[in-house]
Amino acid sequence: MNKFIKVFAATALLSIAACSDTPVAVKASDICNEEYKDVLVTVDGVIQLPESFYTTGASVTMAFEAPAGKYRIPALHIYTANRSGEKKNMIEPLNEGFTDADVKIYDDKGGMVKLGDKIRVTGEVIGASKEWCEIDVQKIEKIN
Structure with missing residues (x-):
């Protein structure tokens, strides 16, 4: 019975979090779990190029450096533009044959984020499963 109460409380907390701003x-190692699907999360990590990624023209997928161990780390779905027209919380589109130097990511203040920098992202978890797990990035903060 006690375990049931804990599970119920955790589910209620996540439900409330999913409905709030x-x-x-x-x-990062805990996100790819159905509990966080459609939940607004914030997570810290070191940004890097993923082993494979896609770009739709409107977004690019990036990755966090994986901690030691066997975890599914979420991909970061970062948009190539934002509604305000400012270079904030976005990534420049990447052309075929790009190099690491071509990767230009902007944080919430318009500052440049480089591959290998530690960042905090805020966004909604989509596809929170072992097969597909991404964060739809709304905010990028560079941290030390």
């Missing part, structure tokens, strides 16, 4: 702080 306040992001839930989660470790």
